[in-house]
Amino acid sequence: MSQILFVAFGTPVSVAILAMSLSGLAFVLLVLTLSLGASGRRRDAAEAVARQADLQEKLADLARAHAEVTGRVRSMGEILGSRQADLARFVAEQLESVGSRVGRSLEDQSRNSSESLGKLNERLAVIDAAQARLTGLTEEVIGLKDILANKQARGAFGQGRMEAIVRDALPGNAYEFQYTLSNRCRPDCVIRLPGDDRVMVVDAKFPLEAFVALKDAQDGEARKIAAARVRADVGRHIADIKERYFVAGETQDIAILFVPSESLYADLAEHFEDVVQKAHTNRIVIVSPSLLVMAVQVMQALVRDARVREQAHIIQVEVRRLVEDVVRLRQRVGKLSAxxxxxxxxxxxxxxxxxxxxxxxxxxxxxxxxxxxxxxxxxxxxxxxxxxxxx
The missing domain is CATH 1.10.287 (Helix Hairpins)
Structure with missing residues (x-):
């Protein structure tokens, strides 16, 4: 135990001294630890009290906040309840207004739909009538096409149109249909002009096959061939009229070739001017229905003037009697004035x-x-x- 372990600061240190020193140090450490633990416990207790007070204060604040939140939630619930009632009432009013507007709109739409359906039915009826008329017109056009396809029927059609125009404008003694000339030729119509014993010939047999071929031509070569055929057919018909219907001392120096269609006359005048000039050179006038009406009206005026000249002596007698009546009236008016x-x-x-x-x-x-x-x-x-x- 007395064994010296080391020398510290000039003092030898033995095992006993070291053990005693360690024991004292341990005791001091224990005392310090106990004192520190007591002070820590006191400090912890103080802190715990402080924390508890702080916690109680926070709990009190939390309770107050909870109370305030509860009050606000209650007031907010009341506000939300009233707002919900207002919202329900507003929604009900809006739904009622929307329902009434929708009802009125449906009524207006129903009324407009009924009116539109009524008008649509009327228009459908008009369309049905127009379709029926169109069907009838189609049948007539088809019949006209059949007539124009047949040469004899086409001649009868042109003859009918020409006769209708002449018959409507001239008196019965100024024309004659299917008149026989001295050379035993029978033109379609002759018209007697006043003051002249010669008759004017009207022919209504116009060649149409070449015009149909020209209309149906698909290319330039076909149109060229059809145009040459038109010139040949019309030129041959003009030559026939000149040869058959010009009789010296019996017929006029001018004959009329009647074309029963305005479109045919327009095509002839526009595309075949040489044919028209050839007809004029041969003293043949090509006329459409409208031009024939004008020519017949001129002839009607001539007939009327001739009749006036024939009845001039009767007019003079009537005028003389009228003058005598006027003189007698003047005398009677003078007596009445006296x-x-x-x-x-x-x-x-x-x-x-x-x-x-x-x-x-x-x-x-x-x-x-x-x-x-x-x-x-x-x-x-x-x-x-x-x-x-x-x-």
Whole structure:
């Protein structure tokens, strides 16, 4: 135990001294630890108390906040309840308004739909009628096409149109259909002009096959061939009219070739001017239905003028009688004027007499019958003057 372990600061240190030193150090450490633990426990207790007080304060604050939140939640619930009631009432009003508007809109749409359906039915009825008319017109066009396809039927069609135009404009003695000339040729119609024994020939047989071929041509070569055929057919028909219907001393120097279609005449005048000029050179006038109407109207005016000239002597007699009646009327009007003058003079005399009578009546009314006897001669004299004035 007395063994020296080491020397510290000049002092030898043995095992016993070291053990005692360690024991004392341990005791000091224990005391320090106990003192520190007690002070720590006191400090922990103080801190715990402080923390508890702080916790209680926070709990109190939390309780107050909870109370405030509860109050606010309650007030907010009340506000939300009232707002919900207002919202429900507003939604109900809006739904009712929307329902009424939707109802009115549905009624308007239903009424408009009914009116539109009514108008649509009317238009459908009109369309049905138009379709029926169109169907009838289609059938007529098909029939017209069939007529124009047949040469004899086409001739009858052109003859019918020409006869209708001539018959409507001229008197019966100014034309004749299927008239026989001296060369035994029978033109479709002849028209007699006033003051001339010669008749004007009207032909209604126009060649149509070449025009149909020209219309149906698909290329330039086909159109060229069809145009050459048109020139050949129309030129041959013009030559036939010139050869058959020009009879010296019996027919006029001009003949009429009737084309029964305005479109055909327009195509002929526009694309085949040489053919038209050839017809004019041969004294043949090509006319459409409208031009034939104008020509017949001119002839009608000529016939009317001729009739007026034929009846000129009758018109002169009637005018002479009219002049005599006017002279007689003038004489009678003069006599009537003289009678009116005499009547005016008589009426003027009657007016003068009436004025005199009125003045005499006024003088009588102004007499005073209560005067003295010396005034009687004057009254008698006035009465005598009144009688003379009356006479």
């Amino acid at each position: 009678h009116f003058g005499q009547a005016q003079e008589d009426i003027a005399g009657i007016v003068i007499s009436a004025d005199k009578i009125a003045k005499s009546g006024e003088r009588i009314d102004m007499l005073d019958f209560e005067q003295s006897p010396s005034a009687k001669p004057q009254a008698e004299f006035a009465l005598g003057g009144l009688g003379k004035a009356a006479e």
